[in-house]
Each structure stands twice: as C-alpha cells, then as structure tokens.
Amino acid sequence: MLDDLRETLRYWRVVHLLGFSTLRSRYARSRFGQAWITISNALFILVVGFIWSKIWKMPVAEYLPYVGIGYVMFLLLSQSLSESCSVLVLDARVYSNESRPFLLSVFALVYKNLIIFLHNLPLIIAFSLWSGGLNGLTFAYPAYWLMTILFLVSAGYGFALLCARFRDFTQIVALVMQTAFLLTPVVWQMDFVPADFRDAVILFNPFAAFIEMLRGPLLGVAVSPLVLLSASLWTFGSFALAWMIHNWLRREIIFWI
Numbered sequence: 708m709l710d711d712l713r714e715t716l717r718y719w720r721v722v723h724l725l726g727f728s729t730l731r732s733r734y735a736r737s738r739f740g741q742a743w744i745t746i747s748n749a750l751f752i753l754v755v756g757f758i759w760s761k762i763w764k765m766p767v768a769e770y771l772p773y774v775g776i777g778y779v780m781f782l783l784l785s786q787s788l789s790e791s792c793s794v795l796v797l798d799a800r801v802y803s804n805e806s807r808p809f810l811l812s813v814f815a816l817v818y819k820n821l822i823i824f825l826h827n828l829p830l831i832i833a834f835s836l837w838s839g840g841l842n843g844l845t846f847a848y849p850a851y852w853l854m855t856i857l858f859l860v861s862a863g864y865g866f867a868l869l870c871a872r873f874r875d876f877t878q879i880v881a882l883v884m885q886t887a888f889l890l891t892p893v894v895w896q897m898d899f900v901p902a903d904f905r906d907a908v909i910l911f912n913p914f915a916a917f918i919e920m921l922r923g924p925l926l927g928v929a930v931s932p933l934v935l936l937s938a939s940l941w942t943f944g945s946f947a948l949a950w951m952i953h954n955w956l957r958r959e960i961i962f963w964i
Contacts (some may be wrong), residue, residue, distance in 0.1 A: 715810040725798065725815035726822065744826040752778055752830065777924055779827045780918045784859065785884045787820045788936035791863035792877040798962040809960060813864045817856060823957040835925045838941055844924050851920050851930070851938075858917065858942040865949040868956045871963045891915050909933050910962035912942040 750804065755778070756771035765771065791813055797813040848910075870877045890915040897905055909913050909931075916937035923930045 712808075712810060714808045715814055716808065718811055721801075721807075721811055722814045725812065726818035727799070729815070729819050744823055745795075745829065748779065748782070748827055749830055755894060763895075763899075772838040772926060773896065773922070774894055775834040776831055777891075777918055779824065779831055780921050781888065781893050781914060782827075783820055783824045784855075784914055784917060785887065786864060787817050787859045787863055789880060789884050790816055790820075791866045792880050795867050795871045795960065795964045802961060802964070805858055808859075809867065809957070810864055812885050813860055816863060817859050820859075821856075831925065837948075838926050841884065846951060848924050851924075854938055854942050855917050855921065858913070858938070861942070861949040862945040864946065865952045868949075868952050868960060871960050872956055882899045887914050889911070891918060893918070897960055906933060910937050910940075913937070917940060 730927045752775040756774045757767060758772065760770040760870070794812045794816050795809060798815075801807060801811065802809070866876075866880060870880070873954050890908070890912055892900075892908070897908065897919070900908055908931070909919065910916075916934055919934045920938050923926075923934075
C-alpha cells in the first residue's frame with residue numbers, strides 16, 4: 708500500500724484533474740457556479756440555527772456558530788466517505804488502459820470535497836468571528852486537519868475497495884451516514900447527553916471525535932485529551948484496516964469495476 712501511496716503522489720496532476728473536473732462538471736452552465744454550495748449551506752444553517760435555538764432555548768449568538776461550523780465539518784466527512792463507495796466504478800476509465808493505483812480516485816475525491824469545503828470557508832470564518840473563538844487556534848490545529856485527511860483517505864479507500872467487490876456494502880454505508888447525523892453533536896450539544904454516555908459518544912463515533920477536534924478551536928474551546936485519543940485511534944484503525952483490505956482485494960478489483 709505504501710508503494711501505491713508513493714505512486715499516487717507522483718500522479719498528483721491526475722489527482723487534481725480528476726477532482727477539479729468532477730466539481731466543474733457538476734456546475735457546468737450554471738450562472739452562480741460553485742457559489743450555490745455556499746448559498747444552499749448558508750440558508751440551511753440559518754433556518755436550522757434560528758429554529759432549533761428556540762427549541763433548545765439557547766441564545767442564537769451561541770447556538771448558530773456551533774451548528775454552522777459543525778454542519779460544514781460533517782458534510783466534509785460524510786460526503787467523502789459516502790461518495791467513496793462508487794468512486795472506483797465512476798473512474799473505471801482511468802484504470803482500463805493503464806495500471807494505476809486505485810488510491811488515485813480516493814485522493815481525487817477527498818481533494819474535491821476539500822475544495823467544496825473551501826467554498827464554505829467564508830461561513831466558518833464569519834461564525835468564528837461572531838463567536839469570538841478564533842483566539843482558540845493553536846499551532847496544533849494544522850495537525851488536526853492532517854489527521855482528518857489521513858482518516859478520510861484511508862477509510863474512503865477501504866470503503867471503495869469493499870463496495871467495488873460487495874455492492875450491497877454501499878447501501879450499508881448510506882444507512883450508517885444517515886444515522887450518524889442524528890448521533891453526532893451537530894444540531895445538539897454534548898452537554899445534552901447524560902454524563903455517563905459522553906465518553907462513549909466520543910470514543911465510538913468517529914464523526915463526533917473529528918468534529919469536536921476541528922470545531923472546538925474555532926469556537927474558543929480547548930480540545931480534550933479524550934477527543935484527541937479517539938481521533939488518533941480511528942485514524943490508525945482505518946489505516947490498518949485499509950491496508951488489510953488492500954492486500955486482500957487489490958489484484959481482483961480491476962475485474963469488478
């Protein structure tokens with residue numbers, strides 16, 4: 708798998724072309740183009756933030772940045788993992804005539820979703836300034852993002868290989884992603900969970916761990932050691948699992964896509 712990783716980095720231009728062309732075709736002949744990403748997410752966040760702040764009886768100035776940043780982070784995580792299930796089939800033309808590492812498609816997918824995330828960056832900056840939390844950023848924050856990207860690539864690669872071999876696995880992943888939104892502190896806060904279950908939410912839900920790790924510093928909240936431990940374990944575990952799946956399926960994948 709390390710050889711495939713080195714080979715993928717050598718094909719970085721192909722990664723860029725695959726990721727950027729997919730995004731460009733999505734908004735071809737659109738007047739506003741990728742601005743629709745920011746517009747649609749901003750509208751959703753504003754509606755959810757104002758309505759649920761009344762339901763939870765929380766100040767809008769406190770709740771809206773929490774929901775806004777959490778939702779954008781969740782989109783990055785969930786879309787990267789969900790779309791990885793079909794990425795090899797969609798990119799089959801890339802591998803039909805030349806032997807290339809399948810990691811190319813997963814890197815391109817994560818790259819594309821990072822570009823989409825950058826379109827939402829103005830929302831994150833606005834919410835962070837509103838909450839006054841940018842002072843919570845530390846030198847370790849880029850390392851948090853590096854860990855997140857490694858998790859998305861390794862978990863996405865494992866999903867891509869499994870879904871190419873076992874097509875029903877795609878439906879399982881879709882079901883898990885739908886459920887994960889309800890079980891992840893996006894529209895609700897960890898304080899709402901009974902104290903006895905908070906550690907379990909962080910340890911057994913990777914979305915909760917990574918969102919808390921990325922959102923906390925932007926809101927001026929320190930990242931707890933438990934969150935860092937959980938994110939590290941999920942990153943290492945996904946990489947180890949992807950390695951095993953790669954050694955198991957990599958020679959036959961070309962026949963299934």
